[in-house]
Amino acid sequence: MNKIAAVESEAGAVRREPIQKRSRERVERILGCASTLIEKSGSDAMRMSDVAEMAGISIGSLYQYFPDKGAIIRTLADRYNVAGQVCIAEGLADVQDREGLRRAFGELIDVYYAMFLAEPVMRDIWSGTQADKALRDIDLADSRLNGAVLAAARERVDPKADRAELETSSFLIMQLGEATMRLAISVERKEGDVLVEQYKRMVLREMMEG
Amino acid sequence: MNKIAAVESEAGAVRREPIQKRSRERVERILGCASTLIEKSGSDAMRMSDVAEMAGISIGSLYQYFPDKGAIIRTLADRYNVAGQVCIAEGLADVQDREGLRRAFGELIDVYYAMFLAEPVMRDIWSGTQADKALRDIDLADSRLNGAVLAAARERVDPKADRAELETSSFLIMQLGEATMRLAISVERKEGDVLVEQYKRMVLREMMEG
DNA sequence: ATTAAACGTGAGTAATTCTCATATTTGCAA
DNA sequence: TTGCAAATATGAGAATTACTCACGTTTAAT
Secondary structure, X not given: OOOOOOOOOOOOOOOOOOOOHHHHHHHHHHHHHHHHHHHHHOOOOOOHHXXXXXXXXXXXXXXXXOOOHHHHHHHHHHHHHXXXXXXXXXXXXXXXXHHHHHHHHHHHHHHHHHHHHHOHHHHHHHHHHHOOHHHHHHHHHHHXXXXXXXXXXXXXXXXXXXXXXXXXXXXXXXXXXXXXXXXHHOOOHHHHHHHHHHHHHHHXXXXXXX | OOOOOOOOOOOOOXXXXXXXXXXXXXXXXXXXXXXXXXXXXXXXXXXXXXXXXXXXXXXXXXXXXXXXXXXXXXXXXXXXXXXXXXXXXXXHHOOOOHHHHHHHHHHHHHHHHHHHHHOHHHHHHHHOOOOOHHHHHHHHHHHHHHHHHHHHHHHHHOOOOOHHHHHHHHHHHHHHXXXXXXXXXXXXXXXXXXXXXXXXXXXXXXXXXX
């Protein structure tokens, strides 16, 4: 009998939870190959048959683990998000005063920008954020989470600030940060750098004098 | 003989420039039907066969005027852009001092936001901005143009400001404005309003004290 | 060793964009 | 008016690609 146990362990939502070691490895191989293919020519051009062939498995096997093409993308997206969340949480963890916040945020943006520049797969995936409803939801949740972390740091710096406003403002700052990254990587490198600096300055002013 | 005269009159790039009256009407009808269908269920779900059927023409005829599905979308996108450009240019035309700039920009954002809320087709199309390379290019060009208009207004207000910096900053402001709109319409209406206000405040601070 | 569940397979289905050979319509020149 | 070439119209079907499913194989627990 083929009883399907649909589980949502990651945002990607695997179809069948891999139980045996063989299949767990297989899932990793699928993700690795998908990554390579996306890096080569973008997630749009990535064909499921290519992924299967490259991973040395059949189409059917591919669909045992991922319900659709989007699920592979989402799983990769989620992994990048988790990495980003850790990075942001660590960067803001011991912010206690205004200068600390200014420095930590500036560094954070730089690191994030460097990641965007260095990871073509991340770039590609988050370029499609607006198109795919599921991806957009993942993205919004991510910004909410990171926004909350930023809001907490800002509250530590300025305890008398309005909590709700800090949350909204920080959420917006995170979303605009992503927008800036996407913009920066789609123009010439030099202009991109300037744009990121402009964003940083604008946001820092908002946070410092807000 | 079927000599094809490819022309790029609009960003949508019609395949064959409609010469006879009949075909010019046809192009308009196609765009109208596409609009209706996008409004009903999104540009992704819009099928070319649906457009053809609704317009009362054959698939082949559809492809006489639009080289591909994207071209229809792009043509509609371009029309919305032109409307926006007019709106922005008029709004900023007689800005001469700081208070004028503050008021004009605030109103501009409100109008833009209202447009986003009111036009489901515009919303749908510009939601997919990041996915389609051609759309992104149109969008970037649009922001560059509008950014230049804003930069000019800011220079009038503050003649000793650095021109290049005004251009970059205004370009970023336009792009972040769009990002804010997209964000605002994908959350609850009430929160969306707050986010737009936050954006406005942040940007105005940048422009006033920048 | 038996067996049931987990896993693997790939030909085939379905959905949809876009082409092309052919037919029809239009407008102009004779 | 008529003849004709260019413009326009048509829709069957080619091409692409995500995804299914019926059936075969492997694994591991009893």
